[in-house]
Amino acid sequence: MAETLTKPHDEEPLIEGNQTYASLTETVAGVVQRQKDHPKAWFVAFVLGFGLVNVLLLSITYLVYMGIGIWGNNQPVAWSFDIINFVWWIGIGHAGTLISAILLLMRQEWRTSINRFAEAMTIFAVMCAGMYPLLHTGRPWVAYWLLPYPNILAMWPQPRSPLVWDVFAVSTYMTVSILFWYTGLVPDLATLRDRVKNRFAKVLAGMGSLGWRGSAKHWMRYEQAYIILAGLSTPLVLSVHTIVSFDFAVSILPGWQATIFPPYFVAGAVYAGFAMVLTFMIPMRRWYRIEHLVTMNHIDWMAKIMLTTGLIVFYGYIVEVFYAWYSANPYEQFMMWNRWHGPYAPAYWLLILCNGVIPQLLWSKKNRRNLKLVFAVSLVVSLGMWLERFIIIPVSLHRDFLPSSWGMYYPTIWDFGMFFGTIGFFVMMMFLFVRFIPMISIFEVRELWSRIRPQRAEVKEVEA
Amino acid sequence: MSHAIEVSQGPKVYGYIAEFEEAEQLVQAARKTAEAGYRDFDAYSPFPIHGLPEAMRFKDARVPWIIFFCGVIGAIVGYGLQYYVTVFDYPMNVGGRPNHSWVQYIPITFECTVLFAALGAVVGMFGLNGLPRPYHPVFEAKNFERASEDRFFLVIEASDGKFDAEATRRFLESLGPTEVNLVEAEEV
Numbered sequence: 235m236a237e238t239l240t241k242p243h244d245e246e247p248l249i250e251g252n253q254t255y256a257s258l259t260e261t262v263a264g265v266v267q268r269q270k271d272h273p274k275a276w277f278v279a280f281v282l283g284f285g286l287v288n289v290l291l292l293s294i295t296y297l298v299y300m301g302i303g304i305w306g307n308n309q310p311v312a313w314s315f316d317i318i319n320f321v322w323w324i325g326i327g328h329a330g331t332l333i334s335a336i337l338l339l340m341r342q343e344w345r346t347s348i349n350r351f352a353e354a355m356t357i358f359a360v361m362c363a364g365m366y367p368l369l370h371t372g373r374p375w376v377a378y379w380l381l382p383y384p385n386i387l388a389m390w391p392q393p394r395s396p397l398v399w400d401v402f403a404v405s406t407y408m409t410v411s412i413l414f415w416y417t418g419l420v421p422d423l424a425t426l427r428d429r430v431k432n433r434f435a436k437v438l439a440g441m442g443s444l445g446w447r448g449s450a451k452h453w454m455r456y457e458q459a460y461i462i463l464a465g466l467s468t469p470l471v472l473s474v475h476t477i478v479s480f481d482f483a484v485s486i487l488p489g490w491q492a493t494i495f496p497p498y499f500v501a502g503a504v505y506a507g508f509a510m511v512l513t514f515m516i517p518m519r520r521w522y523r524i525e526h527l528v529t530m531n532h533i534d535w536m537a538k539i540m541l542t543t544g545l546i547v548f549y550g551y552i553v554e555v556f557y558a559w560y561s562a563n564p565y566e567q568f569m570m571w572n573r574w575h576g577p578y579a580p581a582y583w584l585l586i587l588c589n590g591v592i593p594q595l596l597w598s599k600k601n602r603r604n605l606k607l608v609f610a611v612s613l614v615v616s617l618g619m620w621l622e623r624f625i626i627i628p629v630s631l632h633r634d635f636l637p638s639s640w641g642m643y644y645p646t647i648w649d650f651g652m653f654f655g656t657i658g659f660f661v662m663m664m665f666l667f668v669r670f671i672p673m674i675s676i677f678e679v680r681e682l683w684s685r686i687r688p689q690r691a692e693v694k695e696v697e698a
Numbered sequence: 699m700s701h702a703i704e705v706s707q708g709p710k711v712y713g714y715i716a717e718f719e720e721a722e723q724l725v726q727a728a729r730k731t732a733e734a735g736y737r738d739f740d741a742y743s744p745f746p747i748h749g750l751p752e753a754m755r756f757k758d759a760r761v762p763w764i765i766f767f768c769g770v771i772g773a774i775v776g777y778g779l780q781y782y783v784t785v786f787d788y789p790m791n792v793g794g795r796p797n798h799s800w801v802q803y804i805p806i807t808f809e810c811t812v813l814f815a816a817l818g819a820v821v822g823m824f825g826l827n828g829l830p831r832p833y834h835p836v837f838e839a840k841n842f843e844r845a846s847e848d849r850f851f852l853v854i855e856a857s858d859g860k861f862d863a864e865a866t867r868r869f870l871e872s873l874g875p876t877e878v879n880l881v882e883a884e885e886v
Contacts, residue, residue, distance in 0.1 A: 255847060402776075425847060
């Protein structure tokens with residue numbers, strides 16, 4: 235462990251300023267405790283999110299009343315916004331698991347300041363994602379038919395189908411993400427229990443903390459369980475997006491049937507996820523004055539991960555072009571021609587611009603430390619990743635093998651209503667989260683501080 | 699709890715608690731306490747401290763084993779479910795594949811393994827820790843609310859065979875704490 239105690243990459247510390255355990259606790263827990271101190275921006279964002287949630291409720295109500303004919307989906311484009319948004323949201327969730335699990339296993343200590351926030355993002359993004367396939371079934375009130383259980387129809391889901399794998403993958407992912415998040419939260423709820431004055435809040439935090447008292451024996455089992463949960467989540471997160479990509483890759487449609495899909499989808503998921511973390515973190519760190527915990531280094535490193543995964547995704551686009559040519563398959567070649575010159579060509583070129591070209595700005599350290607620019611790039615990447623799924627799903631479907639079965643797809647207002655509605659739901663949940671739950675893992679920050687604080691370094695030198 | 703012993707006329711005693719300002723002091727104190735022959739003692743800290751369980755000579759590897767066996771059960775349940783469905787209860791010819799097409803069972807088997815193991819990790823860990831347990835005698839100790847913020851505590855419990863109200867108190871004071879206090883036992 236001793237080597238990782240010093241900051242490996244930079245001279246700048248992971249936690250800035252002259253801190254104590256109490257001051258770090260106060261910074262994070264204070265956000266929850268001082269309910270009257272929330273910035274105006276909180277109300278603006280919450281009201282915006284809440285307004286869009288109403289759009290979502292309206293869209294869902296009308297959908298359930300009328301059926302999925304209100305969407306633009308048709309033959310041949312039977313999958314569109316519903317599946318685009320499902321894949322988009324679930325991908326956004328993946329950054330949370332990457333930060334909390336994979337960076338933990340790699341001992342990337344800077345994750346400590348952002349993991350709680352990113353994990354919350356995972357949970358809300360998976361909730362948004364889950365709505366789409368359930369509503370796309372057309373009869374969401376019998377969505378439990380997706381689960382295997384003995385029933386009077388004497389039927390079972392077909393376990394050879396990637397869509398059934400999806401049911402297992404997404405529900406497991408949701409469950410494990412909540413378990414991981416809650417486990418991390420228990421010691422911080424104990425801190426809140428011991429700090430808050432309000433009786434109601436104290437009882438609530440007390441119940442949530444399960445009576446955690448910080449016993450060394452408990453901490454030991456806690457750390458054993460936590461690190462193994464991270465070890466379980468790591469292959470899980472890779473499997474989830476791999477299985478999502480199987481929904482496409484296992485079919486025979488040109489543009490879908492490609493062996494590059496699993497790694498390219500996973501990289502795209504992390505890419506979109508980091509973009510979303512940055513989109514929220516850049517304003518949030520300023521509004522809640524946590525710049526000494528989420529430092530410029532954090533922004534810089536997240537931007538680097540975004541750049542790296544973006545390059546993998548861009549490589550995927552190039553490989554798709556190469557395969558179209560190298561396969562010598564006329565359908566594959568037409569698929570690529572259609573992306574470049576067909577009716578949806580502007581979306582393709584915008585995708586290349588958003589995901590391939592603009593993120594190259596992040597090669598420069600100066601740009602990675604320019605908050606406005608990183609914020610703008612992360613919005614561009616979110617748009618780009620949405621366009622990627624648009625190119626893969628409706629653009630592949632609308633012109634397949636037989637010209638007689640070609641068609642066009644146009645989204646309706648209800649498609650957009652659902653889409654912006656889930657964005658609103660996500661924004662609303664994130665802002666409720668920062669208000670009522672410590673948005674940074676307090677005990678992990680304390681633990682990190684105990685190892686990187688200056689006094690400690692002096693003690694070590696004396697010992698050595 | 700059966701930790702309580704009767705002290706003449708006084709309150710029932712859970713143990714003595716010593717308060718420290720630094721994690722390093724707590725590790726030192728825990729090591730000395732273990733060396734002095736105490737067994738029933740515990741340390742409380744606002745974050746996990748590496749080296750503290752070793753200093754306390756506390757070992758417990760049950761959580762990883764629980765997780766492992768839950769994972770194995772998950773794998774068997776996941777695979778078994780698919781086998782039962784596709785071979786016995788609802789056999790169906792899909793593209794000429796055999797009823798027992800094991801390759802396609804792998805994703806669900808994997809997901810079930812992870813699901814059961816993760817549930818085992820959380821339930822097993824909190825279960826072995828005896829949580830949820832909203833009340834515990836140490837919560838009544840002086841300053842203990844700071845155990846979740848910036849103070850470090852060591853408690854020698856009265857159930858320890860070596861516990862002696864006077865000697866234990868003096869021993870704790872010799873470890874250099876800021877304070878030593880009595881922890882009263884729960885009224886039964």
